[in-house]
Amino acid sequence: MTEITMSAELSSTCPQYGDLVQLVSPTNKRHIFRLTPGAQLQTHRGVIQHDDLTSCAWGSEVLSHQGSSYFLLQPALIDLLLETKRSTQIMYPKDIGYILIKLNVAPGQHILEAGTGSGAFTTALAWSVGAQGRITSYEVRAEMQNLARKNLARVELEDRVTFKIKDIATGFDETHADAVFLDLPNPHDYLRQTRAALKPGGYFGCILPTTNQVTILLDGLYKESYAFVEVCEIMLRFYKPVSERLRPTDRMVAHTGYLIFARPVNLLHPPGAPSDSTPPVEAEERDEGSPG
Numbered sequence: 001m002t003e004i005t006m007s008a009e010l011s012s013t014c015p016q017y018g019d020l021v022q023l024v025s026p027t028n029k030r031h032i033f034r035l036t037p038g039a040q041l042q043t044h045r046g047v048i049q050h051d052d053l054t055s056c057a058w059g060s061e062v063l064s065h066q067g068s069s070y071f072l073l074q075p076a077l078i079d080l081l082l083e084t085k086r087s088t089q090i091m092y093p094k095d096i097g098y099i100l101i102k103l104n105v106a107p108g109q110h111i112l113e114a115g116t117g118s119g120a121f122t123t124a125l126a127w128s129v130g131a132q133g134r135i136t137s138y139e140v141r142a143e144m145q146n147l148a149r150k151n152l153a154r155v156e157l158e159d160r161v162t163f164k165i166k167d168i169a170t171g172f173d174e175t176h177a178d179a180v181f182l183d184l185p186n187p188h189d190y191l192r193q194t195r196a197a198l199k200p201g202g203y204f205g206c207i208l209p210t211t212n213q214v215t216i217l218l219d220g221l222y223k224e225s226y227a228f229v230e231v232c233e234i235m236l237r238f239y240k241p242v243s244e245r246l247r248p249t250d251r252m253v254a255h256t257g258y259l260i261f262a263r264p265v266n267l268l269h270p271p272g273a274p275s276d277s278t279p280p281v282e283a284e285e286r287d288e289g290s291p292g
């Protein structure tokens with residue numbers, strides 16, 4: 001009885017073979033890998049045997065054979081995102097977090113995105129929809145998608161993603177998607193394709209670096225009868241965590257992109273119809289400053 005209890009405790013507090021683990025040095029150098037019997041992690045600060053880690057509790061400080069210190073941690077989504085090898089501008093965790101909430105991404109859903117790029121957002125989507133969910137990711141450049149595929153494979157989320165090499169100008173192959181997200185320069189050109197791919201009342205979002213692009217997109221959204229339109233920007237400021245002189249860090253990421261969200265609806269009087277006198281539906285401002 002005691003043995004059973006102990007082994008159950010061990011399995012919840014210590015990593016098991018097959019788990020994705022990460023070792024993080026005090027200077028934040030991280031190594032993410034699958035725990036494999038007999039394998040070893042070679043770092044420039046010494047070697048660590050995988051077998052030794054199965055008896056260490058999560059959160060433990062462990063030493064390499066040279067005595068260098070690492071912390072044993074379960075990788076979180078943000079750790080996987082920081083692993084993304086990039087050859088395009090990738091999306092930042094500060095934006096990704098809010099986008100996942102706004103698109104209502106949840107386990108078991110089917111989400112479409114374009115373009116795949118280096119696959120940072122694909123990673124976040126694949127993580128969030130879980131093993132029962134599905135991501136379909138469109139990209140025009142095969143070399144980009146190959147990189148994304150490798151990034152997803154490295155963190156073992158590739159199985160949840162269908163990668164397609166296709167220009168979304170010709171439309172998505174899928175219908176009834178829970179949400180569609182576009183990270184490409186001209187989303188206004190694809191609003192019909194997006195509407196056709198979404199389930200009724202589904203969620204649309206995109207990220208754009210300049211206000212000029214946002215203006216063009218807004219015109220398109222209203223023309224195509226999208227409602228609950230929201231435009232926002234996420235600002236994140238880090239502080240030096242020193243209790244005696246708490247102050248912001250010297251540098252910050254000043255701008256990544258504008259986030260735009262909307263939902264396709266069926267208006268009684270669509271724009272352009274003879275009886276149309278109603279303005280498009282905009283999200284009203286809420287007191288807390290978070291529309292929609």
Ligand SMILES: C[S@@+](CC[C@H](N)C(=O)[O-])C[C@H]1O[C@@H](n2cnc3c(N)ncnc32)[C@H](O)[C@@H]1O
Nearest residue numbers: 091115117118119120121139140167168183184
């Ligand atoms: C900024 S990157 C996307 C980055 C990605 N969201 C990430 O987090 O890694 C934009 C990508 O969109 C692709 N793209 C541009 N127009 C496209 C289209 N019409 N259909 C599919 N992909 C497109 C580009 O080739 C490029 O790789």
